[in-house]
Structure formats: structure tokens, C-alpha cells
Amino acid sequence: MTHRxxxxxxxxxxxxxxxxxxxxxxxESGSDIxxxxxxxxxxxxxxxxxxxxxxRHRRNRISVSVPPGVMAFDGMFQxxxxxxGEYDEHMSELLQQLPSRQxxxxxxxxARTLLRKRTSHIHRATIRxxxxxxxxxxxxxxxELDLSSNDELAEDLGAAVRTIPTTLSKKRNIKRxxxxxRKKPKTKWLLLKYHLTRLGRNMMFEKRRMSRALxxxxxxxLIIEGSFGTSVVSYFIFLKWVLLINIPVFLLTFCFLxxxxxxxxxxxxxxxxxxxxxxxxxxxxxxxxxxxxxxxMYYGFYTNQTVEIFTGSFxxxxxxxxxxxxxxxxxxxxxxxxxxxxxYRKYYIEAGSTINMYYFNLVVSGWDYGITxxxxxxxxxxxxxxxxxxxxxxxxxxxxxxxxxxxxxxxIRGAVWMAVICLLALCGYATFEVxxxxxxxxxxTVNATNKVLVSPLAMPVVLSLIQLFVPMIxxxxxxxxxxxxxxxxLYVHMxxxxxxxxxxxxxxxxxxxxxxxxxxxxxxxxVGEELYRLVVIDLLFALGYSFFMxxxxxxxxxxxxxxxxxxxxxxxxxxxxxxxxxxxxxGIFYSPLLPAVVIMKLVILFYVKRYSVVHNCSPSVKPWRxxxxxxxxxxxxxxxxxxxxxxVGFGVFxxxxxxxxxxxxxxxxxxxxxxxxxxSWKAESPVMKEIFAFIDSPGFIAGLLIFFFMVLYYTRTISxxxxxxxxxFKLQLISEGKDKKFLMNLLNQxxxxxxKRGITHPGPALLKNMESCSALPxxx
Amino acid sequence: MGNxxxxxxxxxxxxxxxxxxxxxKDILRVFKRFKxxxxxxxxxxNFGSPVKIALKTVENMTELRENPFRxxxxxxxxxxxxxxxxxxxxxxxxSVFSETAPRxxxxxxxxxxxxxxGDNFLGRSDLEKTLQALTRASLAPEEIKFVVDKVLEETDxxxxxxxxxxxxxxxISRAPDFLTTFHIRI
Numbered sequence: 008m009t010h011r012x013x014x015x016x017x018x019x020x021x022x023x024x025x026x027x028x029x030x031x032x033x034x035e036s037g038s039d040i041x042x043x044x045x046x047x048x049x050x051x052x053x054x055x056x057x058x059x060x061x062x063r064h065r066r067n068r069i070s071v072s073v074p075p076g077v078m079a080f081d082g083m084f085q086x087x088x089x090x091x092g093e094y095d096e097h098m099s100e101l102l103q104q105l106p107s108r109q110x111x112x113x114x115x116x117x118a119r120t121l122l123r124k125r126t127s128h129i130h131r132a133t134i135r136x137x138x139x140x141x142x143x144x145x146x147x148x149x150x151e152l153d154l155s156s157n158d159e160l161a162e163d164l165g166a167a168v169r170t171i172p173t174t175l176s177k178k179r180n181i182k183r184x185x186x187x188x189r190k191k192p193k194t195k196w197l198l199l200k201y202h203l204t205r206l207g208r209n210m211m212f213e214k215r216r217m218s219r220a221l222x223x224x225x226x227x228x229l230i231i232e233g234s235f236g237t238s239v240v241s242y243f244i245f246l247k248w249v250l251l252i253n254i255p256v257f258l259l260t261f262c263f264l265x266x267x268x269x270x271x272x273x274x275x276x277x278x279x280x281x282x283x284x285x286x287x288x289x290x291x292x293x294x295x296x297x298x299x300x301x302x303x304m305y306y307g308f309y310t311n312q313t314v315e316i317f318t319g320s321f322x323x324x325x326x327x328x329x330x331x332x333x334x335x336x337x338x339x340x341x342x343x344x345x346x347x348x349x350x351y352r353k354y355y356i357e358a359g360s361t362i363n364m365y366y367f368n369l370v371v372s373g374w375d376y377g378i379t380x381x382x383x384x385x386x387x388x389x390x391x392x393x394x395x396x397x398x399x400x401x402x403x404x405x406x407x408x409x410x411x412x413x414x415x416x417x418x419i420r421g422a423v424w425m426a427v428i429c430l431l432a433l434c435g436y437a438t439f440e441v442x443x444x445x446x447x448x449x450x451x452t453v454n455a456t457n458k459v460l461v462s463p464l465a466m467p468v469v470l471s472l473i474q475l476f477v478p479m480i481x482x483x484x485x486x487x488x489x490x491x492x493x494x495x496x497l498y499v500h501m502x503x504x505x506x507x508x509x510x511x512x513x514x515x516x517x518x519x520x521x522x523x524x525x526x527x528x529x530x531x532x533x534v535g536e537e538l539y540r541l542v543v544i545d546l547l548f549a550l551g552y553s554f555f556m557x558x559x560x561x562x563x564x565x566x567x568x569x570x571x572x573x574x575x576x577x578x579x580x581x582x583x584x585x586x587x588x589x590x591x592x593x594g595i596f597y598s599p600l601l602p603a604v605v606i607m608k609l610v611i612l613f614y615v616k617r618y619s620v621v622h623n624c625s626p627s628v629k630p631w632r633x634x635x636x637x638x639x640x641x642x643x644x645x646x647x648x649x650x651x652x653x654x655v656g657f658g659v660f661x662x663x664x665x666x667x668x669x670x671x672x673x674x675x676x677x678x679x680x681x682x683x684x685x686x687s688w689k690a691e692s693p694v695m696k697e698i699f700a701f702i703d704s705p706g707f708i709a710g711l712l713i714f715f716f717m718v719l720y721y722t723r724t725i726s727x728x729x730x731x732x733x734x735x736f737k738l739q740l741i742s743e744g745k746d747k748k749f750l751m752n753l754l755n756q757x758x759x760x761x762x763k764r765g766i767t768h769p770g771p772a773l774l775k776n777m778e779s780c781s782a783l784p785x786x787x
Numbered sequence: 788m789g790n791x792x793x794x795x796x797x798x799x800x801x802x803x804x805x806x807x808x809x810x811x812k813d814i815l816r817v818f819k820r821f822k823x824x825x826x827x828x829x830x831x832x833n834f835g836s837p838v839k840i841a842l843k844t845v846e847n848m849t850e851l852r853e854n855p856f857r858x859x860x861x862x863x864x865x866x867x868x869x870x871x872x873x874x875x876x877x878x879x880x881x882s883v884f885s886e887t888a889p890r891x892x893x894x895x896x897x898x899x900x901x902x903x904x905g906d907n908f909l910g911r912s913d914l915e916k917t918l919q920a921l922t923r924a925s926l927a928p929e930e931i932k933f934v935v936d937k938v939l940e941e942t943d944x945x946x947x948x949x950x951x952x953x954x955x956x957x958x959i960s961r962a963p964d965f966l967t968t969f970h971i972r973i
Contacts, residue, residue, distance in 0.1 A: 168805060168806060169805070169806060169807065169808060169892070170889065170891045170892045171892075172892055172895035172896065174864075174866055174875070174876065174879060175803075175806055175807065175875040175876065175878060175879040175882075176866075176875050178806040179802050179806055182802070182805055182806060225972075228972070229972045232972060233849075233972075237967050237968060237970075241967075353963065364941045364942065364958055364961060364962065365941075366934060366937040366938045366941055367938050367941050367942050367958055367962065368962050368963075368964065370914065370917060370918065370921070370934075370938055371897065371901075371959065371962055371965060372962050372964040372965045372967075372968045372969070373921055373968075374854070374855065374856070374921055374968065375968045376854060376884065376968060376969055376970055376971050377968075377970055377971055377972055378853050378854075379849050379850060379852065379853060380853070381853060383853075384853035388855075388921070388922060388923050388925075391921050391922055392922045392923075392925050392926070395922060395926060395930070395934060396926075399930055399933065399934070632964065633964065633967060634963040634964050634967060635963060737944060740944050740945055741944060741945055741946060743945060744944065744945020744946055744947055745945070745946065747945070747947070748947055
């Protein structure tokens with residue numbers, strides 16, 4: 008084998024003054040070429056000193072961007088490239104200086120890329136070799152560049168500084184330097200804009216600070232989370248959220264409906280107290296009738312006249328009623344829609360990649376950092392171990408069902424679904440029967456005292472009993488269905504339970520809107536009372552459940568070792584919350600004070616459940632994917648809200664209001680009052696007439712619909728193209744990674760060769776070359 | 788923070804509020820906690836340097852006692868890497884773990900915590916140690932190897948056998964439970 012001396016040696020000597028690398032010689036082996044080109048790339052600065060056509064030819068054949076496999080190492084492109092040879096300390100040092108390893112730089116750049124809005128300029132981050140003191144300076148400079156180019160970040164220094172992943176003291180220094188350097192804008196217009204945005208920001212800060220100050224029940228949630236983990240505490244957080252939704256609704260009805268009504272009564276100077284009032288007997292808290300019937304509690308009491316609040320300002324009750332009603336429904340729609348979409352986006356779209364990262368999720372989000380009790384952490388460790396074991400065994404055996412087994416399973420499932428539908432129909436019929444036979448006849452038997460108590464309560468009690476026992480039948484049937492993953496079983500069970508509740512509520516709504524108006528005089532009050540009773544009985548059943556299933560079971564568990572303490576049934580309780588909230592939404596129109604009742608119910612429920620969980624329940628070993636189920640619960644809440652809106656809308660638009668009570672006496676439908684309002688506007692000015700004629704025309708509506716469809720189509724196209732781009736980028740990343748490994752191997756080869764010839768250190772010139780190579784072009 | 792002070796000035800509180808995800812009430816609450824820990828186990832410090840609490844004291848806090856990563860947490864958040872924490876570091880730690888801290892600040896710290904050997908890459912040994920901490924070393928070695936292989940298969944984009952920060956961040960954005968579990972209440 009002849010040694011070949013490269014003419015390149017000459018160029019080495021020219022560029023490296025002190026290096027001893029110039030003695031590299033090569034063999035005829037394949038690594039020859041690559042070694043030489045490695046040297047080319049690292050020791051030349053790219054200015055082409057090509058000394059021989061042959062070598063130039065070789066150099067042109069290999070360039071960094073071409074996938075490395077085309078040349079001698081053909082097979083390498085298919086397999087993954089392994090790191091060859093040992094990396095000694097100098098190589099490791101070199102590796103440490105790679106830009107992608109500078110964690111704080113990369114993290115900071117990544118974080119602020121997200122903070123920056125999409126349209127602003129992407130400025131080049133300067134990534135130099137890391138030196139700790141320089142880190143602050145660099146971050147300050149890059150933030151400043153951001154601030155000068157993007158007005159929105161200009162005032163939100165806090166937000167920009169907070170997300171820098173360095174220590175607190177460094178953050179303080181950075182902020183101090185930034186506030187020193189920030190200049191006030193020069194021109195008057197900019198100055199005005201500066202002050203306005205500053206004011207806006209301060210107001211937002213104050214609002215955020217206040218909402219964090221009202222941190223309701225923080226200590227309770229802490230205790231629950233410490234002992235039971237995030238899964239159980241998610242129920243309580245959901246409860247808190249539902250409570251917070253009800254508060255603005257209650258304030259709306261109170262301010263716009265209840266107070267004017269009270270003022271009206273006061274101005275009338277009628278006998279103090281309510282006229283036609285029955286004496287308060289205490290049983291009214293359960294039944295809602297009697298004393299409460301002719302109070303502000305129900306629709307029937309509200310007047311249809313104009314209330315004169317102050318001299319000269321008139322307040323028409325019928326307009327107020329329907330406008331307030333639509334107001335709070337729209338408010339709830341906005342809140343729910345926003346939170347559902349946010350939840351969906353966070354947990355489905357972002358998490359919905361092609362690969363299901365099940366293992367990674369287990370490792371990274373497996374441990375619940377909030378756990379503080381020893382018992383729970385033991386359980387958590389065991390639960391994690393079980394999960395790992397489960398997927399280890401599951402992934403190794405791919406259980407594929409045979410064809411006839413598949414047919415059998417699906418036939419069983421079909422049969423079970425038929426049984427479920429029959430059950431639902433049965434429950435609906437039972438509800439209907441109970442309602443017609445017991446509630447309608449109330450008018451006749453009002454004299455018999457015990458019937459007054461039993462018959463109004465019969466329907467809610469029957470409903471709650473059905474909801475308690477029929478899901479057990481569902482669970483029993485599901486055991487036969489043999490679902491492959493417990494996740495599917497849970498989803499199917501939840502769906503069936505909600506379908507049951509929806510069926511019964513639908514039957515009730517039909518009864519209230521269709522049958523009741525014919526036979527009862529003031530049917531809206533009747534509907535309000537029914538809903539009040541449903542809410543109260545639901546609360547009593549929830550308390551009873553806590554008492555019997557949890558407390559008594561704990562007592563039994565003390566005596567009898569075979570019976571274990573109950574585990575908190577998160578799914579069941581959350582669905583009950585959804586049901587009770589949908590009752591509230593159905594009832595607000597007919598009983599304006601119902602939100603107050605629901606708020607009190609939720610508060611009682613919170614405290615009872617909280618003490619019951621901590622004292623009576625044991626934490627569960629089974630894993631519970633809180634975030635995914637949270638999306639499902641908010642989804643169900645949203646669906647039930649829409650259904651309630653449809654039901655109430657039905658009543659408002661189509662059903663004739665009662666003639667003797669309420670703000671809409673003598674109208675054909677409740678909605679008619681809006682027509683009179685619009686007519687009065689039209690009569691006032693011809694401009695309004697034109698506008699309304701235009702809005703009413705079919706052309707306008709068709710145009711609006713077409714516009715919405717186009718927006719939908721456009722956003723869908725954009726999202727599809729983004730997905731395609733993401734796939735492309737992934738492929739590009741993979742090939743870049745292979746390039747990098749390839750080059751590191753080459754470099755290592757060079758080193759090894761050098762070591763064999765007694766050269767141990769790459770030399771300061773190499774390091775300086777690395778430095779200048781890693782700086783981006785344009786700023787060497 | 789200077790030596791034992793019983794209250795902060797307005798400017799200091801403002802600065803803390805701007806640099807952490809806490810509001811005034813939370814900062815004072817954390818400070819009260821810090822003081823009780825200092826009083827329980829005072830560490831002699833040089834005059835002029837901030838008061839610190841020892842690693843052992845922090846590890847035995849109620850919030851961190853059961854956490855299998857408590858030592859790594861303390862090491863990551865202490866400036867000198869030993870785990871002894873001054874008030875600034877203590878506050879910073881709970882601020883990152885608080886509920887309002889966004890994903891962008893939690894991800895680098897999660898990365899640093901799971902990076903046992905500190906090479907800014909999550910290699911196989913880091914993942915193995917994480918797994919053992921999670922399951923208290925009850926999985927067999929071949930099972931651990933299998934799981935680590937699976938994790939790398941799912942997440943390693945450039946196929947170099949380790950997770951760089953960018954890859955980690957990319958897959959964390961697809962982990963729906965990360966924000967809720969990476970959270971300590973105080």
C-alpha cells in the first residue's frame with residue numbers, strides 16, 4: 008500500500024500555524040476519501056484552493072447537504088447511523104460546545120418564539136459558544152430587539168421576563184437592564200399610544216390579580232390533592248368552575264328582574280308582604296309550592312306592566328324578561344364554547360399526532376408532583392408499575408380476534424344496545440306516566456294534606472331512583488361486551504348514562520310544553536316548581552349517596568375486612584354535576600331565582616363531598632386520564648346546554664304563554680313581544696325600517712351563510728397544508744440528524760487517525776475555526 | 788435576598804411579582820414557609836451572603852417529601868448545584884411549579900430535572916434512572932430497556948439515540964397531562 012501525500016498538506020500548513028495535523032496520510036481504504044473530505048471541510052474555510060482536478064472532483068462529489076450514503080457508504084442511509092469509535096474528552100468537549108446543546112439559549116429562543124405573534128419579524132438569534140456571563144447580555148439584547156420590533160410586547164415586560172428559563176436573580180438583572188434601556192417614544196401620536204396601551208395593560212393586570220385573589224377553597228383543594236392526586240381533585244375543580252359560571256347568571260337575573268319586581272311592589276304600596284300567600288309551613292323548601300308560589304321565585308309573579316323606577320324612566324317588564332333571558336344564555340354560550348374549544352385544542356389537536364406517545368407520556372407525566380401523603384405515593388408507584396406492566400404485556404401480545412369470535416362479540420354488543428334502547432324507552436314511559444297521573448291531578452286533591460306532599464315529589468324521586476339504579480344495569484351488561492381497553496368501556500358507559508338522563512329530560516320537557524299548558528292554568532310557574540323540586544331532590548340523593556355508599560361502607564369496612572373502603576367515583580359524580588347544571592339552565596326562564604338555589608346546592612355539595620372523600624374514601628390504584636376526560640365532561644356540558652337552549656327556545660317561540668299570570672299575558676307567543684319592540688323602532692324612524700327590511704330579506708341570510716362556509720373552507724385548507732408542512736419538516740429533521748452524526752463520525756475518525764500518529768489535541772486554530780464557523784453568516 | 792428580613796419593600800415585591808408567576812399574597816406565603824424552614828434548621832452562613840436552607844431540609848418539606856425526583860429538583864433550582872437554596876431559588880422553584888406557569892417555562896426545567904448526568908441531552912441512562920425512580924426499581928432490567936427503547940422510538944426525531952431539548956419540547960407539547968401533573972401547590 009503506497010502512502011499518498013496530499014498536495015493539501017500545503018494548504019494545511021498555510022492555514023494552521025501551530026498544528027501538527029499536516030502529517031496525515033491515508034490508505035487506499037474507503038475511509039480515505041471521507042477522511043480527506045472531513046479535513047477539507049474543517050481545515051479549509053471554503054475558499055477553493057483546489058490543487059488537483061482529481062481532488063476537486065472528489066470534493067464536489069461530497070457536500071454536506073447531500074444525504075451521506077450516495078458515496079462509498081451506500082448502505083448507511085437505510086440503517087440508522089451509529090456512533091463509531093470512542094469519543095475521548097476533547098471530542099466530548101467539542102460536543103458540549105455544539106449550539107444545539109446550549110440549553111438556556113435554545114429554551115429561551117423557543118419560549119420567546121411562542122410569545123412573539125406569528126406575523127412579527129423573526130430575528131436571527133445569535134448563538135455563540137456559551138459563556139455564562141454573556142448569557143445575560145445576550146438575552147437582554149435579543150429581548151430588546153423583540154421589543155423594538157413588536158409593539159405588543161413593549162409593555163408586557165413582565166410576561167417577557169417571566170418565561171426566561173434562568174434563575175430569579177438573573178431575571179431581576181435582565182429586567183433592570185431592560186427598564187433602564189427602554190426609551191420613551193418621541194412623537195406625540197406614539198406617546199399617546201404608549202400611554203393607552205400602558206393603561207390597558209395595567210387594567211388587565213389588576214383584573215388578573217383580583218381573580219387570583221379570590222382563590223376559593225384553596226386549602227381544601229390542597230388537602231384533597233395531596234391525599235388523592237390530580238384525578239379526584241379534578242372533580243372539585245369542575246364543581247368550582249360550574250359554581251363560578253352560575254354567579255354572573257344569578258347577578259344578571261337579580262339585577263334586571265328581581266329588583267325591578269320588588270320596586271314595582273313597593274311603589275304599588277300594596278299591603279306589605281305577598282297577597283294571596285299561604286302560610287309558610289317549612290315543607291315548602293322541599294316542594295317549592297305553597298308560600299313560594301306567589302313570590303319572585305317563579306315566572307307567574309312577574310308583572311306585565313311598566314315599572315316606573317325613577318320619575319320619567321320606564322322599565323317594561325316584558326322586554327326586560329326576554330332580553331335578560333337571552334342575555335344570560337348568550338353569556339353561558341360564550342363561556343362554555345370558549346372553554347370547550349380551548350380544552351379541545353389543548354388535548355386533541357395538539358396531542359393528535361400520528362403516533363400515540365403512550366410510553367413517553369407515562370414517563371414524563373406519570374408522576375403526580377402534587378402528592379404529599381405517603382399512602383398515596385405508595386399507591387402511585389404501584390399504579391405506575393401496573394401500567395408499565397400492562398402495556399409491556401399488551402404490546403408484546405397483539406390480541407387479534409378470530410373472525411367468528413369477532414362476529415359473536417359484535418352480536419352481543421348489538422343485543423346489549425337493543426336492551427339499552429328498550430330500557431331508555433321504558434324509563435321515558437315511566438317518567439311520562441308518573442308526571443301525568445300524579446302531577447296533573449294535584450289540582451283536584453289539593454285538599455288532602457298528605458297527597459299534597461307525596462304527589463309533587465313523586466316525579467323527582469322516581470327520576471332520581473331511575474338514575475341511581477339503571478346505570479348499575481348498564482355496568483352489568485357491559486361486563487358481557489368485553490371491550491378491549493377499559494377506556495372504551497368507560498366512554499360507552501358515560502354515553503349511556505347521559506343518554507338516559509337526556510331521554511328523561513326530553514320526556515319531561517315534552518310534558519311541560521305540550522300537555523301541561525292545556526290543563527294547568529299558570530303552567531310556567533308549575534314548570535318552575537317542578538324544576539325546583541328536581542334540583543332539591545337531586546341534592547338529597549347526592550347527600551344520601553355520600554352517606555350510605557361512603558360513610559356506612561367505611562364503618563362496615565372497619566368491622567369486616569372483606570369489604571373495602573369505597574373509592575371516589577369521579578365519572579359518576581361529574582356527570583351528576585352536568586345533569587344538575589342542565590336542570591338549572593332549563594329552569595332559569597321559568598324560575599329566575601333558581602341560580603341562587605343551585606349555587607347554595609353546589610356549596611353544600613362541595614363541603615359534604617370534600618369531607619366524605621377525605622374521611623371515608625381510599626385512593627384508587629387505577630389510572631385516570633384527567634385531561635382527556637375533562638374535555639369529554641366539558642363537551643357533555645356544552646351539549647346539554649345546547650339542548651336546554653333548544654327546549655327553552657321551543658317554549659319561547661312556539662308555546663302560548665298563560666293568560667292569567669306572568670309578563671306575557673295576552674300575547675300569542677312570548678317572542679311576539681320582540682316583534683312589537685321592533686315595530687315600535689320601525690315606527691320611530693324610516694332608517695330602521697330599511698335596515699330591518701334588508702336583514703329580513705333572504706339575500707342577506709344567504710350571503711351570510713355563504714360567507715361562513717367560505718371562512719370554514721379556508722381555515723380547513725390552511726390546517727391541511729400545515730399538516731403537510733409538518734410532515735416535510737419531520738423528514739428534513741431526520742436527514743439533518745443523520746448528517747450530523749455522519750460528520751461527527753468523520754471528525755472522530757480524523758482524531759483517531761491523528762492519535763495514532765501521536766497528535767492529541769486539535770489545536771487552538773481548530774477551535775477558532777469552529778467558533779467562526781458556528782457564527783451565522785454576516786456577523787463573523 | 789439579604790439576611791433575615793421580616794418584610795419586603797414595595798420595590799422588592801414588585802420585582803418579585805414581575806419575575807415570578809406569583810402575586811403578592813403568594814410571595815408572602817412562600818416567604819413565611821421559608822422562614823419556618825430556616826428556623827427549624829439554621830445553616831451557618833457567611834456574613835453578607837444570603838440565608839440558605841440545607842438540601843436535607845428542603846427534601847423533607849411536606850410538598851417534596853414523597854417526590855421521587857426531589858433531589859434532582861433541588862439540584863436544578865439551586866444556583867450552585869448542591870441543593871442548598873436561598874430564598875430567591877426557593878421562590879423560583881415554587882413559581883415554576885405553580886399553576887399559572889405556562890408550558891414554556893416548565894419544559895426546560897422538566898428537561899433539566901430528568902437530565903441526571905447534566906449533558907443537556909436525555910440519553911438512555913437518564914431515561915433509565917427516571918424509570919427506576921418512578922417505579923422504585925421494581926421493573927426488571929430487560930423491561931426497563933424495552934421501555935426506554937419504546938420511548939426513544941416514539942420521540943427521537945433525528946434518530947441519534949438521545950433526546951435533545953428541541954425534541955423534548957416538541958413531544959411535551961403533545962403530552963396533555965404534563966401541565967396538570969407538573970404542579971406543586973403551596
